[in-house]
Amino acid sequence: MISKKIAEPILIHGSNFRLESFNDKYVTEEYVSWLRDKEIAEVIISANPNVTIENVQDYCQKMMESNDNYFFAIVMNANDKHIGNLRLGPIDYDQRSCRYGMMIGNKDYHNKGVGSEVVKLALDFCFQTLGMHKVFLDVLEHNKPAIKIYEKNGFETEGIQRDQFYKDSKYYDVRIMGIINPKERNTK
Numbered sequence: 485m486i487s488k489k490i491a492e493p494i495l496i497h498g499s500n501f502r503l504e505s506f507n508d509k510y511v512t513e514e515y516v517s518w519l520r521d522k523e524i525a526e527v528i529i530s531a532n533p534n535v536t537i538e539n540v541q542d543y544c545q546k547m548m549e550s551n552d553n554y555f556f557a558i559v560m561n562a563n564d565k566h567i568g569n570l571r572l573g574p575i576d577y578d579q580r581s582c583r584y585g586m587m588i589g590n591k592d593y594h595n596k597g598v599g600s601e602v603v604k605l606a607l608d609f610c611f612q613t614l615g616m617h618k619v620f621l622d623v624l625e626h627n628k629p630a631i632k633i634y635e636k637n638g639f640e641t642e643g644i645q646r647d648q649f650y651k652d653s654k655y656y657d658v659r660i661m662g663i664i665n666p667k668e669r670n671t672k
């Protein structure tokens with residue numbers, strides 16, 4: 485079990501990509517372009533056409549300095565291309581719980597199995613390395629690919645928050661999902 489952030493940079497290997505502790509070199513105009521993308525903005529609340537590189541720089545800086553967030557770049561091995569990010573946090577070390585968030589911003593890499601594998605590797609890291617009891621997230625109800633990869637990896641739906649978010653003149657339902665450390669289920 486762990487009570488504070490691992491200080492050393494972390495590298496987690498997937499089959500054809502890696503999760504690298506986020507680094508300044510990944511703050512690029514390409515990253516900004518993901519957040520300005522119309523389709524990404526339909527599933528990521530904070531994405532919108534007005535995002536600037538300064539916004540991204542500030543956010544990434546906060547994530548890198550944060551003691552209760554692990555922030556990773558998803559990087560393809562074949563071409564060292566940064567295609568998205570994974571955020572594990574905020575972590576509550578007392579509760580041993582962790583919020584999950586991810587974005588594969590480069591749409592050329594959607595539907596190739598990367599997202600599912602990122603979830604699996606991230607859960608192994610949370611449960612085995614960090615000793616978390618629970619990982620949870622919220623996802624917009626219309627984001628079917630995301631719900632699919634979370635369900636495939638053992639997340640269960642804990643509720644639907646109706647009309648929870650308002651964006652661009654519309655209300656959106658939000659699905660709350662969570663997974664308990666398999667080694668700690670049924671311990672009540």
Ligand SMILES: CC(C)(COP(=O)(O)OP(=O)(O)OC[C@H]1O[C@@H](n2cnc3c(N)ncnc32)[C@H](O)[C@@H]1OP(=O)(O)O)[C@@H](O)C(=O)NCCC(=O)NCCS
Nearest residue numbers: 527586587588594595596597598599600623628629630632
């Ligand atoms: C959601 C996201 C992480 C998925 O990553 P990915 O690498 O494309 O996912 P995978 O290829 O591993 O799996 C996608 C699954 O969704 C399925 N899928 C795709 N479109 C679908 C749709 N419209 N309805 C239902 N399922 C769909 C695919 O068939 C695949 O399932 P399968 O492996 O059983 O065939 C990625 O699309 C993304 O980052 N999107 C933008 C940001 C985002 O949504 N982040 C999550 C916020 S909670």
